[in-house]
Amino acid sequence: MTCDILxxxxHPDDVELGCGGTIVxxxxxxxxxxxxxLTEGELGTRGTRDTRAAEAKNAAEIMGISVRENLKLKDxxxxNSEEYQLKIVEKIRKYRPEIxxxxxxxxxxxxxxxxxxLISDACFLSGLRKIETYDEGALQEVWRPKHVFHYIQWKHIVPDFVIDITGFLDQKIEACMAYKTQFYDPNSDEPVTPIATKDFLESLTYRAQDLGRLSGVTYAEGFTTEKLLAFKNFDGIIC
Structure with a gap:
């Protein structure tokens, strides 16, 4: 099975928080x-390996993800080691994403x-023919994604472009809240962390709203790009 985007x-929940709206x-x-x-999030203050795995599965179902794997690297x-690079190269070659x-x-x-x-370097290495990797004993064909885009997380980073997620923010937040142990719950007895506050939960909306305001849509998610993007024409530009 191949994927258009990987x-x-x-950690489990990074993707949902950073680009869940774009994905859905x-x-x-x-x-x-x-x-x-990449990891099971085992060092997280709240939750356990098992709860994080169950929550990741639920979030994937909410979003409609085709496949989800965990490499179980050390949280x-x-x-940026050879060992970790090659583990990611194997997945890139397995799923052959364009992005x-x-x-x-x-x-x-x-x-x-x-x-x-680590991910960026693995994407480059995945295109080198003299690096051999195997999937279930079979030699994998080389594959290099066309683009690597980085989503934005805790810190404020000025995006190189945004994706309009108007109409999809609620589904993103639902997927994030599938991580019940991680985010705001007034009835939880677990320690309070920076992402387990009401303010952080509300920030999912107002940050998307602010990027939307700046780009002329209702809600948006921002990304940075590793290389200059070229457009065939102006048809895809909203505002």
């Missing part, structure tokens, strides 16, 4: 999208920026 996140919109347009979680200690959506290039959690670079 969204990769350091593209799925509604017929795109096949997969998610690769909190991501590094990769990756973690923010700079962020509060150190794993996010590390993942951004």
């Amino acid at each position: 969204a990769i996140g350091a 919109k593209l799925i509604s347009e017929g795109k096949k999208i997969g998610i690769i979680d 909190g200690f991501l590094n 990769i959506l990756a973690n923010a290039i700079d962020d509060r959690h150190p794993d996010h920026a590390k993942a951004a670079k």
Whole structure:
């Protein structure tokens, strides 16, 4: 099975928070999208490996994801090593996406920026013929995605472009809230974390609303790009 787009996140819930609206919109347009979680989020203050896995499965069902895998790399200690690069190369070659959506290039959690670079380098290496990888014993064909776009997470980063997610924000928030252990719940006895506050939950709406205001739509998600984008014409520009 191949995917049009592969969204990769350091932790379960990174993808939902960063680009969940874009994903559900593209799925509604017929795109096949997969998610690769690099770690199980096992160092998170709230929840466990098992709860995070169950929550990720529920979120994928809410969004309509075609496939979701977890590489079970070490949470909190991501590094741009050959071992980790090759694990991602194997998935890129397996699913052969045209576009990769990756973690923010700079962020509060150190794993996010590390993942951004790790994923970017793996995308390049995936196109090198002398690097051999295997899937169920079969030699994989090389594959290099055409684009790597980075979604925006905790920190404010000026996007290179935005995607209009008007009409899809509610579904994004529903997918995020599938992570019941992670986000705001006034009845929870777990420790309060920066993402488990009412303010953070509300920020999912007002940040999308602000990017929409700046771009002339109701709600939007922002991305940065690793290379200059070329447009065939102006037909895709909304405002």
